[in-house]
Amino acid sequence: MRDFRKIEAFCKVYEEGSFSRAGEALFLSQPTVSAHVIALEKELETRLLDRVGRTVLPTPAGEILYRHAARAFALLDEARAEIEALAGEVTGEMLLGGNPVPIRCLLPGVLARFSREHPRVRLGLTMAPDEDLCRMVLKGELTAAFVGGETARDQDLAAHPLPEEEILVIAPARMEGLPDAPGGGLRDGPLGLEQALGLPWILPRLHSATRRAFEHALRLAGCSPRLLRSRLEVDGASTAIRYVEAGLGLGLALRPCVEDALERGVLRAFSLQGVRASRRYACLFHARRALFPAAAAFLEILREETSRRESARAVRE
Numbered sequence: 001m002r003d004f005r006k007i008e009a010f011c012k013v014y015e016e017g018s019f020s021r022a023g024e025a026l027f028l029s030q031p032t033v034s035a036h037v038i039a040l041e042k043e044l045e046t047r048l049l050d051r052v053g054r055t056v057l058p059t060p061a062g063e064i065l066y067r068h069a070a071r072a073f074a075l076l077d078e079a080r081a082e083i084e085a086l087a088g089e090v091t092g093e094m095l096l097g098g099n100p101v102p103i104r105c106l107l108p109g110v111l112a113r114f115s116r117e118h119p120r121v122r123l124g125l126t127m128a129p130d131e132d133l134c135r136m137v138l139k140g141e142l143t144a145a146f147v148g149g150e151t152a153r154d155q156d157l158a159a160h161p162l163p164e165e166e167i168l169v170i171a172p173a174r175m176e177g178l179p180d181a182p183g184g185g186l187r188d189g190p191l192g193l194e195q196a197l198g199l200p201w202i203l204p205r206l207h208s209a210t211r212r213a214f215e216h217a218l219r220l221a222g223c224s225p226r227l228l229r230s231r232l233e234v235d236g237a238s239t240a241i242r243y244v245e246a247g248l249g250l251g252l253a254l255r256p257c258v259e260d261a262l263e264r265g266v267l268r269a270f271s272l273q274g275v276r277a278s279r280r281y282a283c284l285f286h287a288r289r290a291l292f293p294a295a296a297a298f299l300e301i302l303r304e305e306t307s308r309r310e311s312a313r314a315v316r317e
Contacts, residue, residue, distance in 0.1 A: 003039075006040040006043075007065075008026065008073075009022065009026065009032075009033045009040075010036070010062075010065065011066060011070065012025050012026055013049060014049070014056075014058055014062065014066045017056050017057075018054070018056060019033050019034055019037075019056065044061070044065075046061045047059050047062075048061055048062035077092055077093060078092070080092070090120065091118075091120040091121060091293075091294070092121055092294045093122045093123075093294070094121055094143045094144075094294045094298060095123075095126065095141070095143050096111075096126070096144055096146070097125070097126040097127070097133045097136055097137075097142045097144075097145040097146070098125070098133065098146035099127070099129065099133070099147060099148065100127060100236060100238070101210075102147075102281055103127050103146070104237075104238060104257070105254060105256040105257040106162065106281065107146065109305065110302055110305050111123065113301055114298055114301050118294065121297075126142065130148055133147055133284070134157060134284065137157060137284050137285065138156060138157065144283050144298070144299075146162075147284060148209050148279065148280070148281060148282075149279070149281055149282050155287070156286060157284045157287055158284070158286070160282060160283040160284075160285070160299065160303070161282050161306075162283065163306055163309045163310045164279070164280050165255060165256060165278060165279050165281070166276075166278050167217075167252055167253070167277040167279060168253055168271070169251075169270045169272055170244050170251045170252070170258055170267050170268065170269050171250050171267065171268045171269075172244055172246070172266075172268070173266055173268060174247070175199075175247060177195070177198065177199050178191075178199070178268075190271040190272065191270040191271065191273065192272075193223060196272055199229065200229050200231035201230050201249050201250050202232050202233075202240050202248055202249045202250070202251040203228065203232070203233050203240070203252070204233070204234060204235070204252065205233050205234070205235055208237075209279065210237060210254070210279060211252065213277050214252055214277040216277070217275050217276060217277035221275045229249075237252075237253060237254070238257070240252070241253055241257065241261070241267070244267065245261065245267060253269075254279060283299075283302060285299070
């Protein structure tokens, strides 16, 4: 198996589940890809892929070969990145994952800076539930993942904590039952709890960690979450924000998710008297794997941006 072109063709068919799509990805014709795989199967004297109609499925032998081949290609990429780092260039590929809030609200600024400083690094983003993200980091499918701070972690995962993010009560620019905005700031406040309970709410569904954190804060303040007048329950923080902007009621959002809307005046933000709710996130790396140059550079920028956000919050408070 000294011809890497055959192994590369096999891996791409495995990943794409199709000879034609593998050929497109490798800029090769479908017959050439098929010939590479057939030659590899003859060399190993075993079938690696089963062709079932238009579907291509790996055999047990194919699963074994792909697992080792993927590891070998990853090591080659790491070696190339380290060699290029000797010349002062940070290169390579970095695959990141996150649940929706970090992907949409916390990562854009960090990745924008990273891309400016290290333009030769290829980036990939995956959005998934926290538990799936943890498994992907452990399996080496992701360089790092951004998950909720309360997510259970394996001992092989190292966590870089991100700044605590306050959960704000948000409202449309104009809403019956609220005073007119005073202007001159990103936040009104505070809003009386009794007043807030008398207004309609747009709430994330019960499985939402943000909602659970907010309801926990209400209980600590001696208020039952059942007193909230839920007008609409939605999936996803970004969906809830849009319905709040449209004027349907009050909602919940982390500050980074609504800073732009607050600055533009399409949303207002309040604190509730006697209620403080917040969420924490963390960036997970594999604790037992060395960080090659791109990942190490990303972590350094993440630490600097974390420190900057914590300083800004201290000034704000």
